[in-house]
Amino acid sequence: MSSEAEGVRRSKRSQPTINDVAARAGVSRATVSRVLGGYGYASEEVRERVLGAASDLGYEADRIARTMRSGRSDTIGFVCADISDPFFSNAMRGICDVALDKGSQVIVINTDDQLTQEQAATKVLAAHKVDGIIITPVSVRQHDHIVVAVDDGLPVVSLDRHLSNAGVDSIVADNEHATVDAVNHLIGRGHRRIGFLSSAQPEEPPVLRIGAQRASVSGPSRPSLDRVRGYLRAMTTAGLPIARELISFVPQDEPESRAPAVVEMLELPDRPTALFTADSYLTKSTFAVLSERGIAVPGEVSLLGFDDLEWTTLVRPRVSVVVQSSYEMGRAAADRLFAQLGNGHPAAPSGTRTVVPTTFLDRESVGACPTR
Amino acid sequence: MSSEAEGVRRSKRSQPTINDVAARAGVSRATVSRVLGGYGYASEEVRERVLGAASDLGYEADRIARTMRSGRSDTIGFVCADISDPFFSNAMRGICDVALDKGSQVIVINTDDQLTQEQAATKVLAAHKVDGIIITPVSVRQHDHIVVAVDDGLPVVSLDRHLSNAGVDSIVADNEHATVDAVNHLIGRGHRRIGFLSSAQPEEPPVLRIGAQRASVSGPSRPSLDRVRGYLRAMTTAGLPIARELISFVPQDEPESRAPAVVEMLELPDRPTALFTADSYLTKSTFAVLSERGIAVPGEVSLLGFDDLEWTTLVRPRVSVVVQSSYEMGRAAADRLFAQLGNGHPAAPSGTRTVVPTTFLDRESVGACPTR
């Protein structure tokens, strides 16, 4: 009933606390917490008084204090190479959508594919007491920091890369299969000399072993490697020879080397009649080179790429591509993470590998192998 | 010296606390805090012991507890319509880069241009005790929730939109000027009938007033409106008539209406010889329609757009555009925010309007006005 004290309100940063609500409702903090938290007992009369007081004051629980006490922050972390990359920003959108649904927020950290930054990121996120982390690990070998986080009980989901025996769930596209299908499509159109272009992690350049009967690539599962594997498998299965010069890896951190790599392949004595580009960067560079040199697509050279981007339907010919939905992959990663969170005690992560399907969009850049 | 207790470590979620460090160093919490916080006195000997203990334990201060006590969270919020939109993801990257530099993290929330979601977002971020917010407000009229936040002492910077008299700093491109220059460029090439296509916020469709001598558009400053203003000013200044049918607004939330709007303009009895598209969506739709219909660019129709995207140099002709660096705008917004944070007590935001320059990229889609 004291109307005078009400008018005085400190203007700067003074959200009402649970004490204010308790005082206004004439009950204790514990009772307010019980009513608002929806647990324990509370008489109907008290419940109404508390709810009324809370809404009168515009009370909103301080998340930080809540986290302090309960350990849950309703916040997850997303660690990626570069949020301005469409793959990650789309995945981010998927993650955010799921998080919103679960009442969580998302903190983003870019690593620029630097291991040190990734290590720092996991530490910072742990210090922020995030409930879990979705990460696209820089390296599939050096991931001690991730294992440490998992051991500390922090749920982690790996996006677009699979960490073997790290006990981390992962969400990946069916890269190998999709590539097999795509290359088979080219083979089906009569192509025999099919070039393969891919970006490669500078730290772990792929090592190819090309034998008479078999070709293989060493290293753990990661998109670029799995796609080479798909290429090798499709070629081998079709009984086609694997030529070293038809496989080109461009270091991820040397964008300026992409066009030269494409040029080099096009200037081969026995030029490939089809090109499979394993990522959007190389699809773009390849298309640009082809277009600049006036090489007819698909008349002289067919082009088939991985990843769909806005421009692929804007250019002529429209580019045929294998699509992986980064948005769906983001959603899947978040779903997986919240599933782990749901199990009260974060059950020992089983290291489940969730494979997200890809789609083949047959457009205009692939044609029959030109006859000579 | 007790080596047995050391071996026992709880595996789940048990980061060492400042108490552990204090115990190991044989000092009090306060001393540890002083050494680690770098303030007050501490003897060289104690300092070393503390530092040693902290590093032995791998101690990292709990950010949540720190926030609890100090009020600073080293976290800022970014509220945008859709993080998967290149404009926002690039801005986000800029914000993250600056934040990283300042030792802060960024929480992203998508609003899908929904006012209710934006209101919820500001509340949640306040509850998370973020140090400040960068926001691209859905509406430049209904922003009570933003004013409330500012009044509560939460620094806010508005990105890409200016809120008049809300006391909020803003970062915007020089939309009007850039458009004047761009349209002047078209006029300089002899064009007289220049079409203008833009997206419009569904809630506040622009109202045009077209008089004999003057044309104007009502409403507060926001990119789409400022660009129409630029168009009107350039046309008026050049003494060219403003024709209502040459100005088309497509509701932002109706992507399916874009192509029809372009078609409608191209089928005008006296078809425009040049088109200025005020945002990337319409640039894309316009290019697609032009290309599908086989209309020669710039032979029959010239095209000039706002915003640069990957595809504009991949297609033929390459599209001439006005570029605003969303990355730089993001950086500028973050710089502004941290500048406010720096002033100990967040000085009353002056409502400063920072204008980020644009660049005109003259490529191949603009040509001389065809003679009939």
Next chain:
DNA sequence: CTCTGTTGTGAGATCGTTCTCATATGACTG
């Protein structure tokens, strides 16, 4: 009438920091 159980409430510990304040010691000054 005592005992047990349900319902309702509050006191107070707790989470891990930061930071104020009190206190202690030695050195130096007048």
Next chain:
DNA sequence: CAGTCATATGAGAACGATCTCACAACAGAG
């Protein structure tokens, strides 16, 4: 020798929520 400093440290109070526990009050059972 008392008084004033600078140096060095620790005790303990916040911050705002959650949640355990203790305790009432009252019902119904034995």
